[in-house]
Amino acid sequence: MDVQNQAELLDKIRNNLKRVLDPELKLNVVDLGLIYDLSLVEERVAAITMTLTTPGCPLHDSIVSGVKYCVEEMEEIDRAEVQLVWEPAWSPDKMTEDGLRTLGRL
Amino acid sequence: MFMTPQSIGSETNIKLPFSFILFSILAIIVSQVLFLFHGEALINGQFRIPAIWSAAHLFILGWALMIAMGAMYQLVPVAFLTAIWNETFGFIQFAVTALGVTTFAITLYVAPHLALVPGLVMLLGILMFLFQMGMTLRKQAEPNILTLFVGTALICLFLTILLGITLVISMKTGFAGELYPLLFKSHLLLGTAGWFTLLIFGFSYKMAPMFSLSHGYEMKLAKYVYGFYVSGLVFIIGSFFLNQVILQKFGFFLLLIGFSSFLWHIVTIIKKRIKKKLDRPFSFALLAILFGEIIHLLAFMAVMTNHFSSFVGPLMVAYLMLWIALSIIGYLYKIVPFLWWTHKYSKIIGKADVPTMKDMINEKLALPLFIGFILGIAIVSFGLVWKVTLLFYIGQITVTIASIVFGMAILAVMKK
Numbered sequence: 001m002d003v004q005n006q007a008e009l010l011d012k013i014r015n016n017l018k019r020v021l022d023p024e025l026k027l028n029v030v031d032l033g034l035i036y037d038l039s040l041v042e043e044r045v046a047a048i049t050m051t052l053t054t055p056g057c058p059l060h061d062s063i064v065s066g067v068k069y070c071v072e073e074m075e076e077i078d079r080a081e082v083q084l085v086w087e088p089a090w091s092p093d094k095m096t097e098d099g100l101r102t103l104g105r106l
Numbered sequence: 107m108f109m110t111p112q113s114i115g116s117e118t119n120i121k122l123p124f125s126f127i128l129f130s131i132l133a134i135i136v137s138q139v140l141f142l143f144h145g146e147a148l149i150n151g152q153f154r155i156p157a158i159w160s161a162a163h164l165f166i167l168g169w170a171l172m173i174a175m176g177a178m179y180q181l182v183p184v185a186f187l188t189a190i191w192n193e194t195f196g197f198i199q200f201a202v203t204a205l206g207v208t209t210f211a212i213t214l215y216v217a218p219h220l221a222l223v224p225g226l227v228m229l230l231g232i233l234m235f236l237f238q239m240g241m242t243l244r245k246q247a248e249p250n251i252l253t254l255f256v257g258t259a260l261i262c263l264f265l266t267i268l269l270g271i272t273l274v275i276s277m278k279t280g281f282a283g284e285l286y287p288l289l290f291k292s293h294l295l296l297g298t299a300g301w302f303t304l305l306i307f308g309f310s311y312k313m314a315p316m317f318s319l320s321h322g323y324e325m326k327l328a329k330y331v332y333g334f335y336v337s338g339l340v341f342i343i344g345s346f347f348l349n350q351v352i353l354q355k356f357g358f359f360l361l362l363i364g365f366s367s368f369l370w371h372i373v374t375i376i377k378k379r380i381k382k383k384l385d386r387p388f389s390f391a392l393l394a395i396l397f398g399e400i401i402h403l404l405a406f407m408a409v410m411t412n413h414f415s416s417f418v419g420p421l422m423v424a425y426l427m428l429w430i431a432l433s434i435i436g437y438l439y440k441i442v443p444f445l446w447w448t449h450k451y452s453k454i455i456g457k458a459d460v461p462t463m464k465d466m467i468n469e470k471l472a473l474p475l476f477i478g479f480i481l482g483i484a485i486v487s488f489g490l491v492w493k494v495t496l497l498f499y500i501g502q503i504t505v506t507i508a509s510i511v512f513g514m515a516i517l518a519v520m521k522k
Contacts (some may be wrong), residue, residue: 020456023447024463025319025381054316056184058444059452066456073457091321092380103319104382 010038013046013071020066022059027102029067033094036085044078046071051090060084118179119193120449124520125200126176127442131513133168133207137161138506140215145498148490153419160215166297166426167228168207171263173434174305175203175235178256180445182242185252185312191241199238203231218277225274232267236260251328255308258336262300269293288346294422299361300339302430303398307331307368310395313437314372317388318379327371335364351412358402358409365402369395385464386472391436393480398429420487427483427505435479435512443467446519466522468515475515479508 017035018028029035029050037049048067052060064082071080092100140161141148147155153162179196183189190196206228213221239260243253269289276282282289311328314320341357344350372395376384384392401424408414408421443466451460485501488494 021460021462023451023455023460024317024444026462026464053319056187056312057316058180058184058448062448062452062455065453070456092319095380103380105380 031096031099047081123176123180130169130173137165164211186246188245199234259304262296266297319381320379323375323378331368358406362402362406387439390476394432
């Protein structure tokens with residue numbers, strides 16, 4: 001896959017991830033700044049490094065499995081490897097402008 | 107460099123916290139109805155009669171304690187990143203405690219001299235809970251200040267029930283009869299300001315930032331909150347046994363300083379929030395802290411002017427209802443939708459449209475419900491202070507209706 005196609009696919013994955021909403025904040029994981037890294041480790045295998053707003057978040061399992069499902073259901077992807085990390089810790093500056101606007105911060 | 111998280115294991119089986127929550131809904135309604143039917147005794151200051159004992163224990167043990175236990179089964183894995191030690195043991199503990207609380211409340215009502223055996227069953231249930239939590243907290247990788255608050259709260263609960271059983275034995279056999287008033291006061295203090303307040307402090311430090319999405323706040327003040335408040339408890343209990351008024355005054359001063367520090371700490375945390383508009387139920391849990399502060403201030407003033415014994419009844423009602431109960435109801439209004447949502451929708455997030463937390467519970471109902479609850483308690487308190495029967499009944503009917511509506515709102519979540 002050439003660089004351009006790879007970049008397009010990553011954008012597509014990122015957009016698809018916007019379907020995973022934090023039900024408490026009504027905000028998707030991308031605009032919330034939870035997705036730290038997104039890459040293709042093999043042609044049809046995506047690797048996602050993500051966090052949650054707080055360690056021990058009660059929605060831990062739900063959000064992680066939602067992210068995995070959203071990527072694996074794409075026809076271009078066979079497998080998604082999701083790694084949940086606490087360092088660096090999530091902070092509001094990781095949110096997008098859309099995210100901040102939704103929470104009334106802009 | 108990324109750091110991978112500790113595994114927190116699977117989430118608690120929803121049936122476990124819900125067993126406690128459903129039992130508690132029934133208990134609060136029955137207890138409020140009992141208070142309603144024995145209003146005359148309360149107005150006349152007769153707090154130590156079987157029906158009031160029964161209602162008070164049903165409210166405190168059947169509602170507040172059971173709900174605290176259920177909430178802890180859900181919150182401990184969240185706050186301490188460790189799974190519950192043994193869920194099956196948890197179900198057995200629920201059955202034993204529910205049986206103990208129910209039979210204890212009934213026996214207190216119909217034949218208080220026979221309350222020892224059901225009291226022991228209840229004691230066993232609570233001891234099982236303490237064992238469960240002790241084993242769970244032991245597994246925590248890195249104990250923190252929250253562990254200290256919750257751990258001390260659990261110790262206070264243990265001492266409270268130990269004193270409670272001693273009181274029942276004393277009543278039945280005359281054992282330690284001369285110490286009865288001191289043990290009784292220590293039982294009340296440790297059960298309310300020790301167990302419930304320290305527990306609410308501890309979990310508020312997790313839930314307040316979580317529900318307001320606060321970040322970048324300091325936690326240094328928490329250890330001073332702990333130090334002042336726990337020292338206050340120690341001084342007051344010391345004053346009971348040494349019969350030193352000055353110790354009691356100093357103890358109440360320390361409680362006031364501790365609570366004020368907590369209030370200030372929560373204000374600083376909330377100021378750092380990202381979520382601009384706070385949810386109503388959570389706002390009421392925060393309002394409960396303000397009520398708690400006012401009650402601590404009034405109690406301190408009453409002690410300093412040597413009028414505490416005249417106001418202890420209404421102050422206790424206000425403390426139980428406007429601080430402890432309002433905190434619990436406020437947080438529960440947030441926790442129950444979380445529990446049910448996780449149970450029902452966590453597997454389909456990202457696959458299909460799922461409701462938000464706000465869709466899970468009637469938030470519009472929160473405002474009239476919480477206002478009704480607060481007004482009802484205020485009217486009951488004034489009715490008790492001024493000994494006006496009509497005021498008491500208006501207030502108590504309002505609280506009873508609010509309890510029923512609250513129960514129905516919680517049950518309605520399970521239909522979502």
